[in-house]
Amino acid sequence: xxxxxxxxxxxxxxxxxxxxxxxxxxxxxxxxxxxxxxxxxxxxxxxxxxxxxxxxxxxxxxxxxxxxxxxxxxxxxxxxxxxxxxxxxxxxxxxxxxxxxxxxxxxxxxxxxxxxxxxxxxxxxxxxxxxxxxxxxxxxxxxxxxxxxxxxxxxxxxxxxxxxxxxxxxxxxxxxxxxxxxxxxxxxxxxxxxxxxxxxxxxxxxxxxxxxxxxxxxxxxxxxxxxxxxxxxx
Numbered sequence: 001x002x003x004x005x006x007x008x009x010x011x012x013x014x015x016x017x018x019x020x021x022x023x024x025x026x027x028x029x030x031x032x033x034x035x036x037x038x039x040x041x042x043x044x045x046x047x048x049x050x051x052x053x054x055x056x057x058x059x060x061x062x063x064x065x066x067x068x069x070x071x072x073x074x075x076x077x078x079x080x081x082x083x084x085x086x087x088x089x090x091x092x093x094x095x096x097x098x099x100x101x102x103x104x105x106x107x108x109x110x111x112x113x114x115x116x117x118x119x120x121x122x123x124x125x126x127x128x129x130x131x132x133x134x135x136x137x138x139x140x141x142x143x144x145x146x147x148x149x150x151x152x153x154x155x156x157x158x159x160x161x162x163x164x165x166x167x168x169x170x171x172x173x174x175x176x177x178x179x180x181x182x183x184x185x186x187x188x189x190x191x192x193x194x195x196x197x198x199x200x201x202x203x204x205x206x207x208x209x210x211x212x213x214x215x216x217x218x219x220x221x222x223x224x225x226x227x228x229x230x231x232x233x234x
Contacts, residue, residue: 006200008191009041009227010215012146012208013049013076019133022074030139035083037140037232043203045194046085048077049210050095052190059092081205096190096204102179109176113165116172124161128154140233146208147229156212184210188217195223 016022022031050058058077064070065082072078077093085093104112113121131145145151159180165173187210194202202224206214218224 004198005224006195006198006202007225007227008202008204008218009043009229009232010204010206010211010218011038011080011143011229012152012211013080013205014133014142014146014208016076016079017074020074022079022139027139031079032083033138033140034143034233035080035087038080038203039084039087041203041227041232042201043084043088044199044201045094045203046081046088046090047094047096047191047194047202047204048081049097049206050077051097051099052095055095058095062093076205084203094190094194096187096194097206098183098186098190100179100182102176104172104175106176109162109165109173112172117165120164124158124164128158144230144233147211147233149230152208152212155209156216159209159213181213184213185217188214188221191218192221192223201227 019027021027048058061070061078062082062085065072065078066086072082081093110121113124131142131151133139133142159177162173162177163171165171187206191202191204191214194200204214215226219226
């Protein structure tokens with residue numbers, strides 16, 4: 001008999017703060033549509049992309065929101081996380097992110113690659129694109145694109161191949177990539193700390209660039225079952 005395990009749904013998101021038009025009545029209704037789809041997963045816990053040391057602040061804001069004393073801000077934590085948790089009657093959310101500091105920024109590594117290994121740059125970034133939220137696309141449709149496993153696999157492949165940037169004496173790509181893997185491993189470890197029962201159903205709302213790597217860590221750990229986000233966004 002197969003042993004029961006906790007279930008995790010990794011919902012890849014975008015940074016809503018970059019889209020002021022989401023405050024319109026039409027877009028707010030579309031966000032409510034996404035929330036309605038997401039809560040069909042019936043999560044028992046909701047984790048978000050906020051650093052763990054801000055967990056108290058996160059939940060102070062959530063408590064104020066439930067009392068009607070905090071206007072949700074234009075970010076995916078408030079718009080999706082707070083609203084979902086409130087509808088489900090959750091007492092709190094969980095901040096599981098970590099930031100630290102990389103030796104080089106992502107932009108610096110990419111610029112070095114362009115200048116020093118143009119052929120590798122072309123190979124790594126070939127076919128890579130970021131879906132856009134256009135006026136004729138609903139927020140739900142956008143979330144479907146951001147959680148498409150084919151696109152997410154391409155993004156994961158791009159990050160992995162950044163390890164090839166540099167040479168035998170100068171591992172340029174690792175100046176950023178080691179921080180990226182450390183961050184996502186810490187997020188993974190924090191998610192596992194929420195798995196206290198086989199009946200736990202954890203919704204993790206995170207930037208879509210994290211989706212594939214964190215899902216792989218969860219799968220390979222064999223600690224939980226993985227829910228397909230598209231199964232709920234359809």
